[in-house]
Amino acid sequence: MIANEEQARDWLAGRPEMTPEAMERLEKLVAMLAEENERQNLVAAATIPMVWQRHIADSAQLLAHVPRETWNGTKGPWLDLGTGAGFPGLVIAAMRPGHEVLMVESRARRVEWLNRVIEELALPKAQVLGQRLEMVETRTVAVISARAFAPLDKLLKISLRFSTRDTIWLLPKGRSAGQELEALKASVREGFHVEQSLTDQDAGLIVGHLNPKGVKL
């Protein structure tokens, strides 16, 4: 379990994706976030002293659930829904800058912030789709992530059209992971399971696949 800032940084340093350049990008993101959070409420102020654990490692842990062959640039982009301050989308983009990461965010100030970070971190393959998810043009993607975006049943309904049966869904769900999964129809639930979060012993990540042709939500 990653229980503090030192453990978060040590864990990140040991990730296979980590390079000195990626660590530099994450350091820059953390510094920019602390500054911007004084101007707009991007993340809860109380989480700034725990930013490596609560936001950076919490986002980066999703990469451990994506086999390299699934997301190697050939099977489509990573789509992050409701990216907000940048989590997990910006962290994924900072650690895998050669891969396409699309971040959907509807609030104008957050869109401006995300674009500023993308430019500052020089992430040409990262892109912000600054509109409501409901307005985003349909395309299929390799990975769909969403942290603190919407209740699971609603989330699946509004984003099903981006999924193939190979798309990996990665949904950090905090303490409600098991309960939200249990509430789904058995035919939908069967493609998913709950993984323990590495950053919070009470939290779970819903991970799995959905067969968009075979389910009625």
Ligand SMILES: C[S@@+](CC[C@H](N)C(=O)[O-])C[C@H]1O[C@@H](n2cnc3c(N)ncnc32)[C@H](O)[C@@H]1O
């Ligand atoms: C609670 S925040 C979570 C932000 C980030 N994922 C995190 O975990 O720190 C949810 C974000 O989703 C955005 N959002 C909510 N509904 C949306 C929609 N339908 N389309 C696009 N963005 C949406 C909000 O503007 C907000 O920034």
